[in-house]
Amino acid sequence: MKTLRLLAVIMALTALPVQGQLEFSGGMNLSDLTGSLGGTDIENVGNRTGMTFGIDLVLPLGGIGLNLGADWAQKGVQDFLTDPGTAQEVAVLLDLRYIEVPIHLRVPLVSSGPVSLNLVFGPTFGFQIGCEVAADLSAAQKCADLANGPDLKNTEIGGTAGLGISFGLGGIVYAGFDVRVTTGMTSISNVSTNSLKNRTFTAQTHIGFGIF
Numbered sequence: 688m689k690t691l692r693l694l695a696v697i698m699a700l701t702a703l704p705v706q707g708q709l710e711f712s713g714g715m716n717l718s719d720l721t722g723s724l725g726g727t728d729i730e731n732v733g734n735r736t737g738m739t740f741g742i743d744l745v746l747p748l749g750g751i752g753l754n755l756g757a758d759w760a761q762k763g764v765q766d767f768l769t770d771p772g773t774a775q776e777v778a779v780l781l782d783l784r785y786i787e788v789p790i791h792l793r794v795p796l797v798s799s800g801p802v803s804l805n806l807v808f809g810p811t812f813g814f815q816i817g818c819e820v821a822a823d824l825s826a827a828q829k830c831a832d833l834a835n836g837p838d839l840k841n842t843e844i845g846g847t848a849g850l851g852i853s854f855g856l857g858g859i860v861y862a863g864f865d866v867r868v869t870t871g872m873t874s875i876s877n878v879s880t881n882s883l884k885n886r887t888f889t890a891q892t893h894i895g896f897g898i899f
Contacts, residue, residue: 714891737761784817801855
């Protein structure tokens with residue numbers, strides 16, 4: 688039994704290639720906001736569907752991988768609010784765009800032939816590059832141009848955890864799919880009485896190759 692356990696550990700630690708990898712990814716984000724506004728908890732906020740694209744460098748680190756990347760990501764919320772003037776529901780979209788810098792550990796869990804299953808976790812640093820609000824079919828307006836628009840910070844820190852599966856395609860090339868959840872650890876609001884945090888579910892595909 689001890690021998691079998693030792694073999695399982697060795698297989699897990701050797702699931703990642705010993706060489707560094709360059710990886711390209713793309714997929715979908717499903718995001719919303721959590722926290723509170725003026726001390727009142729946010730409830731039943733609509734999700735916003737967006738895109739994400741990125742490039743990552745995976746470095747070998749004692750049997751695991753250190754994932755350093757740069758991603759372009761859409762976040763925000765889409766919800767229905769009541770217009771006080773017409774008493775009608777209006778669809779409102781808060782469109783947030785970020786450049787994200789993930790610093791994650793990639794831990795091999797299972798490896799069988801060309802297939803490996805990995806656990807990914809670590810902090811993700813976000814830098815806001817766009818904030819727009821659109822109501823119904825009206826043109827989107829920048830948050831900064833709105834008199835009562837959201838007052839949001841330009842940076843955020845989130846915690847990410849997820850699973851990824853990769854398939855060797857021969858030689859140094861591989862491809863796969865992964866799912867991740869990123870939960871905001873810092874508020875994105877500049878208003879002291881608010882505590883707004885991004886929460887994002889990501890599903891994406893990736894393709895990569897060894898570089899050294």
